[in-house]
Amino acid sequence: VSEVPLQxxxxxxxxxxxxxxxxxxxxxxAFLAARTRDVAAAEDALSEAFAAAxxxxxxxxCPANPEAWLLTVARRKAIDVARxxxxxxxxxxxxxxxxxxxxxxxxxxxxxxxxALLFACAHPAIEAGIRAPLMLQVVLGLDAKTIASAFLxxxxxxxxxxxxxxxxxxxxxxxxxxxxxxxLAARLDTVLEAIxxxxxxxxxxxxxxxxxxRDLTEEALFLAHLAAELLxxxxxxxxxxxxxxxxxxxxxxxxxxxxxxxxxxxxxPALWDSQMIAEAESLLRRAGAxxxxxxxxxxxxxxxxxxxxxxxxxxxxTAVVQLYDALFALVGSPVVALNRALAIAEVDGAAAALxxxxxxxxxxxxxxxQPYWAAxxxxxxxxxxxxxxxxxxxxxxxxxxxxxxxxxxxxxQAALPFxxxxx
Amino acid sequence: xxxxxxxxxxxxxxxxxxxxxxQEGAAAYQAFGxxxxxxxxxxGSNRLRPISDATTVRVADGKSQVLDxxxxxxxxxxxxxxxxxxxDLDAALSWAARCPGASHGTVEVRPIWSMA
Numbered sequence: 001v002s003e004v005p006l007q008x009x010x011x012x013x014x015x016x017x018x019x020x021x022x023x024x025x026x027x028x029x030a031f032l033a034a035r036t037r038d039v040a041a042a043e044d045a046l047s048e049a050f051a052a053a054x055x056x057x058x059x060x061x062c063p064a065n066p067e068a069w070l071l072t073v074a075r076r077k078a079i080d081v082a083r084x085x086x087x088x089x090x091x092x093x094x095x096x097x098x099x100x101x102x103x104x105x106x107x108x109x110x111x112x113x114x115x116a117l118l119f120a121c122a123h124p125a126i127e128a129g130i131r132a133p134l135m136l137q138v139v140l141g142l143d144a145k146t147i148a149s150a151f152l153x154x155x156x157x158x159x160x161x162x163x164x165x166x167x168x169x170x171x172x173x174x175x176x177x178x179x180x181x182x183x184l185a186a187r188l189d190t191v192l193e194a195i196x197x198x199x200x201x202x203x204x205x206x207x208x209x210x211x212x213x214r215d216l217t218e219e220a221l222f223l224a225h226l227a228a229e230l231l232x233x234x235x236x237x238x239x240x241x242x243x244x245x246x247x248x249x250x251x252x253x254x255x256x257x258x259x260x261x262x263x264x265x266x267x268x269p270a271l272w273d274s275q276m277i278a279e280a281e282s283l284l285r286r287a288g289a290x291x292x293x294x295x296x297x298x299x300x301x302x303x304x305x306x307x308x309x310x311x312x313x314x315x316x317x318t319a320v321v322q323l324y325d326a327l328f329a330l331v332g333s334p335v336v337a338l339n340r341a342l343a344i345a346e347v348d349g350a351a352a353a354l355x356x357x358x359x360x361x362x363x364x365x366x367x368x369x370q371p372y373w374a375a376x377x378x379x380x381x382x383x384x385x386x387x388x389x390x391x392x393x394x395x396x397x398x399x400x401x402x403x404x405x406x407x408x409x410x411x412x413q414a415a416l417p418f419x420x421x422x423x
Numbered sequence: 424x425x426x427x428x429x430x431x432x433x434x435x436x437x438x439x440x441x442x443x444x445x446q447e448g449a450a451a452y453q454a455f456g457x458x459x460x461x462x463x464x465x466x467g468s469n470r471l472r473p474i475s476d477a478t479t480v481r482v483a484d485g486k487s488q489v490l491d492x493x494x495x496x497x498x499x500x501x502x503x504x505x506x507x508x509x510x511d512l513d514a515a516l517s518w519a520a521r522c523p524g525a526s527h528g529t530v531e532v533r534p535i536w537s538m539a
Contacts, residue, residue, distance in 0.1 A: 125512055125516075172512050172534050173426075173510075173512040173534055175511035175512065177511075179513075
């Protein structure tokens, strides 16, 4: 939502507008765009409506139903634009559609079509890489600059890709609809994947020192909450939320007061957010009772197992390896294979774990994946291969972006007996 | 909305099929066409002659260049099309998936530019 200079007494209008924006932005966009499929026009109309609100509300007082007020103004703006833009008989049809919406909006209850909007944003016809940014913009109102910074790309490039995606929704006729039962599972996958991508992008700044990125994890959590709330019968939607809550619950413990990185095994469980963990656990139980296992439930269960072990001190590595086995069978990702190998180290020793590591020659991306080299180094240390471990740490340090993690790896490397002897 | 389903496949495959297989293939396309008509979404359809019968024309600096052959020489060739009128992209995609061409080639789904 754009910044508007405040007038006297505008503080409350502004905070009301902000609150409505946060709570209802996606709902209003969804409702405005559902029939015309013109997301960009809906966003434009809505941003003008918010600007009008900041002008009117300090003078007239906040309306009883701010959401309906914004929607009515936004619809008028959209109709004005349509009048100016299109000619001929199509105008009548478009205006008819818009006018129908105007009547519906006069009811206090605006139907919640955000789920349909999520499915449109994550439609398989939309390029996979832009689905998460598109959701963040269209459902939550984040600007292209904020999103671009989280996804490590230029605001101009991100802006262009967002415009192209919105054009595609309109021109290709991508529907605003929750898919039918039989195709729901497959389509839900792409929605959850995009939400998770938004979340993990937010995590690329593990220190949380970059406000934009930290906010993004909160926004992604909001989307995950939304999906779980709107699809309470879908175990994977619940599983994803549980997984994200678990990760979020440990945020504070991942850093010392001075900003230094703390690995899971050395974290203080007292610093974890026990309320979030409890919510995650309850979600996993609900999902589990539905009897249909999936990727996110398994990942959530793994988080849960790690938390339980750290809290109670009871080793549960055999169960953890089994969960990784199941997860690997389902997704076959080299990152899962890597984590599975680390769990195997706890059960069968470092040599067995090294043998279970994913093969770098089969996936070139692994060679640039810092955790691969850090894990390899840890395992090599345990087998006594100090020189090799030193080299693996070297590569891991060179690949890491976050200075705190880099320092952590450097300390590990410096602690090798071989370096202490002055090699 | 109207969509054009463009059917791409290796046209050389057709010649390698037995008469029985060709007949079966043609019957599948005919059934697909009938299903489109029954559903009331069919606007038009044609099978194209092979690319060896294609000619391209381009006018540059007022002079027309005529060349033998297709516009692009690709592994799969445009072999036919269906023009359909359906509610949205999902409906168009579900018809495209039923098209026999999607099983032995690729179907590109393109929305028609509305002139209204």
